[in-house]
Amino acid sequence: MAEIVFQSVTRNFAATTAVDGVSFTVPAGAFFALVGPSGCGKTTVLRLIAGLERPDAGTIALGGRAVAGAGRFVEPAQRDLGMVFQSYALWPHMTVAGNIAFGLGLRGLSKAEQRARTHEALTLVGLEGHADRRPHELSGGQRQRVALARSLAMRPALILLDEPLANLDAHLRQAMLAEFRRIHRQAGTTFVFVTHDQNEAMALAGLVAVMDRGRMQQIAPPQELFSRPASAMVARFVGQGRTVPVEVLGADGARLRVRLMGRDLAVPGSAPAGPGWLCLRARDLTLELAPGQPRLAGRVADLRFEGGDYMLSVDLEGAGADLIEVRSAAPVEPGAEVTLALSGGWVLPREALAPMALQPAFEVA
Numbered sequence: 392m393a394e395i396v397f398q399s400v401t402r403n404f405a406a407t408t409a410v411d412g413v414s415f416t417v418p419a420g421a422f423f424a425l426v427g428p429s430g431c432g433k434t435t436v437l438r439l440i441a442g443l444e445r446p447d448a449g450t451i452a453l454g455g456r457a458v459a460g461a462g463r464f465v466e467p468a469q470r471d472l473g474m475v476f477q478s479y480a481l482w483p484h485m486t487v488a489g490n491i492a493f494g495l496g497l498r499g500l501s502k503a504e505q506r507a508r509t510h511e512a513l514t515l516v517g518l519e520g521h522a523d524r525r526p527h528e529l530s531g532g533q534r535q536r537v538a539l540a541r542s543l544a545m546r547p548a549l550i551l552l553d554e555p556l557a558n559l560d561a562h563l564r565q566a567m568l569a570e571f572r573r574i575h576r577q578a579g580t581t582f583v584f585v586t587h588d589q590n591e592a593m594a595l596a597g598l599v600a601v602m603d604r605g606r607m608q609q610i611a612p613p614q615e616l617f618s619r620p621a622s623a624m625v626a627r628f629v630g631q632g633r634t635v636p637v638e639v640l641g642a643d644g645a646r647l648r649v650r651l652m653g654r655d656l657a658v659p660g661s662a663p664a665g666p667g668w669l670c671l672r673a674r675d676l677t678l679e680l681a682p683g684q685p686r687l688a689g690r691v692a693d694l695r696f697e698g699g700d701y702m703l704s705v706d707l708e709g710a711g712a713d714l715i716e717v718r719s720a721a722p723v724e725p726g727a728e729v730t731l732a733l734s735g736g737w738v739l740p741r742e743a744l745a746p747m748a749l750q751p752a753f754e755v756a
């Protein structure tokens with residue numbers, strides 16, 4: 392198990408700053424996912440951890456050992472880590488057991504030790520009966536598990552996974568999510584996982600970092616990212632939140648008082664007085680009005696049938712916001728005026744956060 396510490400790490404490619412002064416700590420044993428839109432820098436962070444890239448500035452430590460920065464650079468092979476790529480990269484002419492034992496042989500382990508570790512790793516990924524098959528005799532999911540077993544057999548402190556589920560169909564992905572969670576629990580190794588699919592990251596990882604344009608926007612457990620987004624980008628990226636501009640007036644008990652479309656509302660959140668965003672998802676709104684609940688008036692712009700209900704897109708006319716969404720058991724025609732009750736939501740500051748304000752305080756889930 393290895394803790395990962397990045398301090399003010401920057402990596403430039405010509406005019407592109409792929410990673411821009413990033414600082415974060417991942418506790419040993421965590422299942423850590425890096426997510427963000429294409430080009431945000433997540434693969435570069437993974438490659439910096441692996442030692443396949445060198446930082447232009449800042450320092451990186453793995454398991455308490457400085458591996459890059461300040462005149463120091465530890466080669467990938469000396470970092471005690473394993474990598475699993477979406478291509479699997481298995482030797483086609485070798486059996487499953489041969490593929491796993493190959494790296495162990497290079498390390499100089501005895502034949503008996505190679506056999507024991509290969510058996511242990513195949514058991515961990517649930518393929519103990521497939522040791523004598525060749526890669527072409529396996530399904531995509533099984534090949535993926537062999538690639539993982541090959542890394543696990545080396546018993547590294549850290550395993551890096553680059554979009555490992557990208558080549559699997561949707562059904563197999565679902566099954567592999569559960570497998571990865573189980574394998575991580577049993578192996579106890581730190582896992583770092585890169586994906587562009589936020590649902591996959593949220594389903595797998597105990598700790599998720601959301602990146603945007605080379606910067607860390609937020610690092611938090613999935614539930615916190617969803618319910619307490621630190622920036623408008625996170626609010627929109629995670630769970631397709633909609634953001635509505637509001638004026639934050641101040642605290643109101645445990646909530647914040649905000650002004651929206653001439654009304655004062657009390658909503659959970661964390662923001663100083665001034666311009667803010669109200670992040671709203673369909674589950675924060677209902678068409679059933681209860682006494683004392685904050686209300687919003689709008690006009691239905693569109694409806695679609697989804698998951699057994701109708702999803703209404705509602706225009707908060709005059710709010711200058713995206714269309715927000717609310718579920719309805721019955722259809723409501725476009726053009727109809729509706730009043731929505733607000734049962735949740737989260738208020739955050741309008742200003743982008745300074746990267747150093749994101750030093751995470753979290754626990755491993």
Ligand SMILES: Nc1ncnc2c1ncn2[C@@H]1O[C@H](COP(=O)(O)OP(=O)(O)OP(=O)(O)O)[C@@H](O)[C@H]1O
Nearest residue numbers: 404407409427428429430431432433434435436587
């Ligand atoms: N070797 C390189 N040479 C030049 N530019 C690079 C190189 N590697 C990455 N970049 C640039 O750095 C930025 C970040 O790239 P990176 O691959 O880390 O993003 P990503 O978030 O993993 O994207 P994707 O999801 O598309 O793989 C991009 O603008 C990319 O074009």
